[in-house]
Amino acid sequence: MSVDAWLTIAVVVVVFTLMAMTRIGTDMILLGAVIVLLTLGVIDPDQALAGFSNSGLFTVAFMYVLVASIRETGGIDLIIRYVLGRPASEAGAQCRLLLPVASISGFLNNTPVVATYIPAVLGWSRRLGLPASRFLMPLSFASILGGTVSLLGTSTNLVVNGLLIERYPSLAMGLFDIAWVGVPVAVVGVVYLLVAGRHLLAQRGSATQVFENPREFTIEMEVDPEGPMVDRTVEEAGLRHLQELFLVEIERGGNVVSVVGPGEKLKGNDRLVFAGTSAGAVELQQIRGLMPSHQGESSLEKDFKERRLVEAVVSDQCQFIGQRIREGHFRTLYGAAVLAVCRGGERVAGNLGQIRLQPADVLLLEARPPFIERHRQSRDFLLISQVNGSARPNHEKAWLAWSILLGVVMLATLGVMSMLNAAMLGAAASVLTGCCSVGAAKRGMDTRVLLTIAASFGLGAALESSGAAVSMATAGLAYVDGSPWLLLAGVYVMVALLTSLVTNNAAAVITFPIVTAAAENLGVSIMPYVVAVMFAASASFLTPIGYQTNLMVYGPGGYHLKDYLRVGGPLNLLTAAVALVLIPMVWPF
Known part of the structure; x- marks a missing residue:
């Protein structure tokens, strides 16, 4: 291998180590890696900035605006209000929750779907007399499973398709092409959660019960x-x-x-x-x-109009992570006082001011009414919900926001225009019709995800141009003995393990050039391997840090790491088996 290839591999190893072992933002790590590679001359400025002009990145950005319009108009609340109801059993309750969540997540980014559902599920579980832990982890998993049904389901699908269009324009995928595999994976996964998964769920006390x-x-x-x-x-x-x-x-x-x-x-x-x-x-x-x-x-x-009691789930991006509450001047910055901290389903005892915050901690805050609206989109919190507060009201434009989304799906599905063009048109319509204000559209864009995606392209370009991808692929082929089946299984396992430790977008984009190089060296079609990257990157069931929705339910559900391994482990194996059997049938080698 060339010196550039060795340098690139070294940078990739450092990147994955930092993402798995530190709290430094993924976007900052990847941007730093691109700067290092650019400085060393491994990539040129055009390659470093290529990600910022990729169609997949902009499609994701415009989809965030569409999701913001659904959220701002109370579109998901409309479904919650008429679907959850009062089921007669726990199995019926899970069925009422998981089926619509999996369906909606096929068309909307699953993070806001889960964020909207969590407060409703917490109140709903209290009315049913059942622990919230029986619903929150299945909620997260169902949203992930639903995201595999279409390219709109997750940002990862859009980004991988963007890479495919950029390097192999003739192989561009349609909006529902992956549904041939995604629908069976989602159905099998949801059935597992309803039949077997609920028996593996532990009875955990939620933060709401603690408070x-x-x-x-x-x-x-x-x-x-x-x-x-x-x-x-x-x-x-x-x-x-x-x-x-x-x-x-x-x-x-x-x-x-x-x-x-x-x-x-x-x-x-x-x-x-x-x-x-x-x-x-x-x-x-x-x-x-x-x-x-x-x-x-x-x-x-007592109920005072000047005061709100709020539960907030600490994000892994929160600037107070690792700091003591008193030393960080939490009250001064947020205008809210911490009353208690819940971790792992139990209140953290001892001197409140000396508690060091950790990701997924649930805080009970006393704040003034504007706090919720001001910090609802804050990157410091995964979720903010008013204690004993009702779901956000349904607004008159909810139907219009859903209609715009449906129009985007139809335009892209029927081939009237490209997915990017349809998403761009839908975002513009959402703002012009008042479904989403310009400010809400800006707040709705997750800049950290967008920067992570853009920087990942630079690292992927370095792997390809330096020859590191080909060298790594050649080395990997020695272990599959020329078998396309073994290569497919190896690709799936590699990406699934990476996505459990680091962000799924980074895992997909960085492995993409390695995977396609291996397929080309083997002399087979790259399509089954590209689709395997999509599905494996979405298989984030093993750890709470594997996917943002897992981290969002971790604190409110009072879960432990072993709960994810016990319920998510079999689900990972089951979805892998279904995907690996069906992918070559739909996209032959």
Whole structure:
């Protein structure tokens, strides 16, 4: 191999190691790799920037706008409202949940579908008297399975098809070409979840159950009207920098002062709500001017229009990951106070301010009403939902948003125009008709995913142009003994393992040139191997970090890693068997 090939392989190894072992953003890792390869002269500027002009990337971007229009108009809420209902059994409940989710995910990116369903499922499970853990993991898996039905189902399918069009224009795939394999895979997967998977699901306590009793994580005191604290600020009263607790809100005369600032003046009979440990209560008892609250009902159980109790799932992109809550100035940045932290279905005990946040932690926050709208699209949180809040209302333009999406699907399916053109037209129609504002369209685009995809193209170009892809493919052929069947199985296993550790888009784009080179060297069609990359990249059932929807349900469901292995392991094997049997039948070697 040439020096460039060795350099490229070394960079790829470092990239996968960093993605699997660190919390550095995937987009930053891949952009850094492209910069290194460009600096070393392995690729030229045109190759480094090729991903930013790929049709697959722009199709994904415009599809994000279409998804945003469905979400903004309450389009998915409409389905939730009329489909979930009150089933007579757990099996019936799972059937009502999984079938529509798998169907919708064939046409919409599954991340917003799952994000919309989670709050509804949490409330629904409470009404049914069943643990939310019985529904949330199947919800995520069903959305992933549904994404294999069409090219619109996941960004990975669109990106791989974009690569195919770029390098082999005559082999471009239609919108539903992969449905010949995707529909059987989805059907078998959903049947497994309904028949066998539910027996493998553990009974886990959800974050909602942990947060049910506010008295367990709050301490309430009253300001003595005859004491020295009256008319003093929170800072002057010494309540700003307590060791094991902090002041969350003040109830005063039937109203509430939420997210209390240091300059807030205390009044007699103010009811102060502190979050922290029981040991902190001893500290409060010793402060002159405070006395225990004798009112029966907890302040947090009351409904105030100035205050919202919110559950937020921490994203792996959150800037506070690894930091202590107090040191990171969480309240100052977000305008919300952390009342409790749930991890693995259990509340994290101890000094709240000293807890180091981890991905998928569920936070119970006390915030002002604008917080939900302001941070609903924040990259720091995977999910934000109001505690005991109802689903978002159905708006009058939901039907129009669905009609635009249906029009995009029909235009692309019938070949009237390319998928990119149809998605572009649909995005424009969504904005012009008011289904989605320009601001919502911008917020709806996941720039991290788009940057990851674009940078992956640069790394893929380096593998191809340096000869590293051919060399790696040639080495791999030695293990398959010239058998196209063994190569197909090897490709599937390799990509499926990678996608369990790193982002599925990166796994697909980086392995694409290696896989196609191996097929060409073997003298067979590349199509079965390209389709295998699509399906294997979507087989993210083994770990919570394998796919974003898995991470979204991890905290609210109170799951452990072994739960994904127990339920997702057999599902991985089952979907692999179905795909590997059907792919060569539809796309012969």
